[in-house]
Amino acid sequence: MGTPLGDFIRAKRDSIQPESRGLPDRGRRRSPGLRRLDLATWAGISVEYLTRIEQGRDRNPSPAVVNALAEALRLSPSERNHLRYLAKITGAECSVHIRPEPPSRHVRPAVLRTLRLLEPGVAIVTNRLGDVLAHTGGYQLVTSGTGLLDTARPNLNRYLFTDPRARAFFADWDDIADEQAFDLWQAPSLENLEWLTAELAPIAGPDFTRRLKRHVLPRRGVLRLNHPSGHQLRLLRETLELPAEAQQLVVFLPADDRTAEAIDRLRRQSHGRLRSIS
Incomplete structure (x- = not known):
């Protein structure tokens, strides 16, 4: 092995x-x-x-x-x-470990207040396993109709590798799949990585396992999204590490005027609210 x-x-x-x-x-x-x-x-x-x-x-x-x-x-x-x-x-791996509990889904109140300050911008809090723990109304707007936030416990990796809608939503699906698979190696511990892959790998199939073992360092370019409304969004990503919780605050910024205008049109159609998943 x-x-x-x-x-x-x-x-x-x-x-x-x-x-x-x-x-x-x-x-x-x-x-x-x-x-x-x-x-x-x-x-x-x-x-x-x-x-x-x-x-x-x-x-x-x-x-x-x-x-x-x-x-x-x-x-x-x-x-x-x-x-x-x-x-x-x-x-x-050679050491003897007690199998850990899944990583905490708790988001500190100060982090939630930071998200509120970022409204009406596009931002999320995730952990290293791809769980979406909290997000702004702006993030809900740019993912509306894609199915990403439809479950009680949304997870980026599960959505990316098991939901057919993800391949239409992410214009550069292959690159994003490599990014997410690589980031799993930065999980808080090897056991937590195994906890997720034991659940995800059987339903995600061999493509997920192959990407996980390739260790391709991601390029992390502009994130291109095909919104179901017909808008094509180009977003820059800025990541703030929250090391004490092994979480990340990711802010998505319009990469061009066309994207900024598209998000404004989506915002006028719906008023977003902060949603925290615990």
């Missing part, structure tokens, strides 16, 4: 074309990308050891080995941070 660390190293190795590293074309191979031999040589470790890491049979590589692999793979600063994070949580 693989590990998050092994999956990431293997995915990065498979994504590197040998020719880009000055290696000769060795003809057709069963697997794309770099051979284990090449990566192991550059990292200064044995092929056997690299194989154990990738297959999850060695879950505690030293910091020196992790850094050597980062150098050999020529990872970006963001990718290096992600590699070290995966090494940390992969090692933590």
Whole structure:
């Protein structure tokens, strides 16, 4: 059975074309990308050891080995941070844990007051598992008719991967799906991630599982939404971390005048109110 660390190293190795590293074309191979031999040589470790890491049979590589692999793979600063994070949580899997309760859905009163100050803007509070805990009336406006907030406990990941309407609503559905899958690795603990995937994976199907294991660092560009009313919205996202609660306050800002005008038209049609889900 693989590990998050092994999956990431293997995915990065498979994504590197040998020719880009000055290696000769060795003809057709069963697997794309770099051979284990090449990566192991550059990292200064044995092929056997690299194989154990990738297959999850060695879950505690030293910091020196992790850094050597980062150098050999020529990872970006963001990718290096992600590699070290995966090494940390992969090692933590070996420990004995008491299965935790699902993460708290409580939103601090001060955060709710902040949301009220943001009205009539577009903003939400979420946790690392994608639960929508509170939102402004503006967020309700831009998601009206999409089904995202129709359930008692709306969850972005469940909606994205299981509701067919999500593919029409998110103009760049593939990119958003990669973003959400990647962000699950930043869940408060590995156990909470497993708690969600045990519930979500069976209904979301193999596409969700594949994206989760790819570890694609998101680009986080402009969020493009196709509102059911016919408006095409382009939104910028600003995120405020709430580390004590492992939550995020996300504010969505119009990326252009056309979007601002469209939101104004939606607002004139309906007066939004703050809604908190506890």
